[in-house]
Amino acid sequence: MAENESLLLTLIDRHQSALLDGWLDCMTRSPRSGALRRDGETREQAKRFLEQLRRSVQYQQSADIYAQDWAPMRELLEEVSRARVTQGFTPTETATFVFSLKEPLFQLLRREVDSADRLADEIWIATRLLDALGLYTIECFAKTREELIGRQQQELLELSTPVVELWEGILALPLIGTLDSARTQIVMESLLESIVESGAEIAIIDITGVPTVDTLVAQHLIKTISAARLMGADCILSGIRPQIAQTIVHLGLELNVVSKATMADALALALRRSGRSIENRAAPKPRQGE
Amino acid sequence: MSEIPILRIGDCLLVSIQVDMHDRLAMALQDDLTQRIVQDRARGVMIDISALEIVDSFIGRMLNNIAAMSRVLDAVTVVVGMRPAVAITLVELGLTLTGVRTALNVDKGLAMIRNIIDRGEQYDERRGG
Numbered sequence: 001m002a003e004n005e006s007l008l009l010t011l012i013d014r015h016q017s018a019l020l021d022g023w024l025d026c027m028t029r030s031p032r033s034g035a036l037r038r039d040g041e042t043r044e045q046a047k048r049f050l051e052q053l054r055r056s057v058q059y060q061q062s063a064d065i066y067a068q069d070w071a072p073m074r075e076l077l078e079e080v081s082r083a084r085v086t087q088g089f090t091p092t093e094t095a096t097f098v099f100s101l102k103e104p105l106f107q108l109l110r111r112e113v114d115s116a117d118r119l120a121d122e123i124w125i126a127t128r129l130l131d132a133l134g135l136y137t138i139e140c141f142a143k144t145r146e147e148l149i150g151r152q153q154q155e156l157l158e159l160s161t162p163v164v165e166l167w168e169g170i171l172a173l174p175l176i177g178t179l180d181s182a183r184t185q186i187v188m189e190s191l192l193e194s195i196v197e198s199g200a201e202i203a204i205i206d207i208t209g210v211p212t213v214d215t216l217v218a219q220h221l222i223k224t225i226s227a228a229r230l231m232g233a234d235c236i237l238s239g240i241r242p243q244i245a246q247t248i249v250h251l252g253l254e255l256n257v258v259s260k261a262t263m264a265d266a267l268a269l270a271l272r273r274s275g276r277s278i279e280n281r282a283a284p285k286p287r288q289g290e
Numbered sequence: 291m292s293e294i295p296i297l298r299i300g301d302c303l304l305v306s307i308q309v310d311m312h313d314r315l316a317m318a319l320q321d322d323l324t325q326r327i328v329q330d331r332a333r334g335v336m337i338d339i340s341a342l343e344i345v346d347s348f349i350g351r352m353l354n355n356i357a358a359m360s361r362v363l364d365a366v367t368v369v370v371g372m373r374p375a376v377a378i379t380l381v382e383l384g385l386t387l388t389g390v391r392t393a394l395n396v397d398k399g400l401a402m403i404r405n406i407i408d409r410g411e412q413y414d415e416r417r418g419g
Contacts, residue, residue: 189378193374196374201394226381227378229392230372230381230386230387231372231374231394232370232393232399
């Protein structure tokens with residue numbers, strides 16, 4: 001085993017630049033490697049990878065890349081895959097970075113090793129090592145993507161729950177996206193805080209941006225409405241699309257709340273309830289009330 | 291045993307709950323309050339719970355009971371000053387206090403009682419519409 005590893009070591013030592021060129025060449029040839037950017041960056045990364053591989057092979061005790069002595073190599077791969085995530089590479093393109101080293105390496109091995117048995121052994125060892133490193137790269141890629149998605153979810157959560165004061169004493173809560181438990185909690189909290197701050201007595205909950213209303217969403221809406229009522233504010237539901245109206249009836253949901261088709265109607269009702277009236281001064285006909 | 295004071299404002303009674311409620315205190319409050327409603331010919335009752343950080347099912351039931359008793363004696367009950375966290379907890383517990391009217395603060399509660407008495411819609415417990 002020790003002898004085999006040192007062979008890999010000597011190969012890298014002796015043919016470093018040839019290996020590097022062959023590798024980069026292989027990356028460029030592969031249509032899915034995304035190496036249109038065969039620029040300094042990829043070359044730099046490849047060079048560092050080879051150096052690190054040499055060092056790791058030299059000092060390593062085990063072929064287990066999760067061992068302590070492989071830590072710098074893992075860091076390098078994490079860095080490479082993270083950079084590729086942000087540049088919009090696909091997983092295949094990212095993994096090809098490591099896997100395309102195989103071709104030039106195997107060619108070198110074939111040239112250096114005479115016996116067929118020995119060659120098979122060497123190729124097997126190199127393959128195992130590079131596969132492990134390649135898979136680790138993909139793992140890092142996926143992890144970085146997951147972090148990105150998590151962060152976006154968090155941002156979405158914060159973005160999508162504004163409470164707007166439409167008029168003195170009238171709040172609007174335009175809901176956008178699906179209502180799950182976590183979001184309902186945030187929506188409820190921000191609505192109640194705004195009720196306390198503004199002393200509003202009417203809150204318009206607009207569900208134009210809610211794609212579907214099922215029993216769970218309805219339950220969350222009812223909770224929000226009940227909590228607002230406990231704080232002394234009446235709710236008006238608005239932005240109910242025809243399809244959602246049908247769904248609500250088919251599901252037998254009882255929302256127990258005044259609902260309007262559009263936000264405009266809801267605002268008109270809210271203004272009327274708080275003792276204000278709207279009139280169209282251009283055409284002296286009073287606005288039709290329900 | 292401490293006693294919960296009942297203040298009179300015009301023909302309304304104001305009860306401010308600021309201590310932890312327990313069985314005996316609740317019973318005493320119900321006793322006192324019903325007596326005062328009759329004695330003062332009160333038309334409205336305001337229960338201020340702005341000092342309470344925790345409202346459990348026991349207090350929820352007590353509020354419902356007081357509202358029901360006042361209704362029998364022809365007085366409107368309004369619960370005022372509930373905190374957001376308390377409202378969320380009550381909703382999660384499934385206690386929406388459907389028989390009780392609510393207002394944000396004492397000011398709005400008083401206005402609400404005045405409004406209801408003036409319109410004489412004591413028996414219409416439905417809100418909104």
